[in-house]
Amino acid sequence: MTDFSGMIDGYRRFRAGDWAAQRARWAELAQGQSPKVMIVSCSDSRVDPATVFDASPGEMFVVRNVANLVPPYEPDSARHGVSAALEFAVTQLEVSELVVMGHGKCGGVHAALTGAFADKAPGEGGFIANWITLLDDARAKVMAEHGTGPEAVHALELECVKTSLTNLRTFPWVAEREADGRLALRGAYFAIADGVLHVLDEQTGEFSPAV
Known part of the structure; x- marks a missing residue:
């Protein structure tokens, strides 16, 4: 096709x-529709959540964007596509699980690490550059530990998932439901090279292959 x-x-x-x-x-x-799970994943054509999880129509509420990012809670009059999808899934559909799924070879993460679109105008990468500033803090941490090579890209792909989970908890309706047990937040990472899904243990901060 x-x-x-x-x-x-x-x-x-x-x-x-x-x-x-x-x-x-x-x-x-x-x-x-009455899905039980919301997935935040990357727009990358290689990581369709329905394919990875072998899901049928109606089973997952999915929002996809560059680098599977969730912005922090910003209650202003700007247009917030991810926040609107999150609000709908959590407060209207009342999903019980919310999964952030990162992936290997993520172009958005690579751009964040290398600054490939820094100072570009809209239409030349400017929108991308502004969006991936959400990873600035994670980028600084990863560069201090790993530099800028392939190991750093992989590390930032994992930190990207953690950043989105942190930002999810700034939304009042997410934090409230997680606290009272109505909503569970989960992190995952799909390795394109070998097709293995890794799941985040937030207690240890480590990702392990799903079994």
Whole structure:
């Protein structure tokens, strides 16, 4: 599938296959959604959460952006796409789990570490540069420990997940629900090279392969 015509071919296969085979399921979904999990993941075309977790339509509420970042709580009149999705999933759909999934070979994280788009105008990388300033503190920590090589990129990919989890807890409705047990926050990391999912233990700060 390389262009829109290929997408249309895929749609036709879907209509003739999965949609027809699961007609009752689609009829149910037409009445509304009730996912139990929200996923914050990267826009990278290689890390589709539905594929990684073998999920069916209606099972996960997903928001994707550059470097799977969650900004801190900022109650102002600016337009906040991630915050709006988070608010909808937590307060309206009442998901019980919220997962931040980072991944290997993340271009956004690499740009944050190298400053590839620093001082660029919008249309030349300026929007990207502004967005990934969310990683400035994590970047400084990683560079102090690992420099700027491949090891540092990997370390910042992991710190990126932790940064988003920290920022999630600045949202009042997230913190409140986590405190009373209605919501669990989790961190994960998908390694593109070997297809292994790693899960964060927040007590130790370490990621371990899912078993």
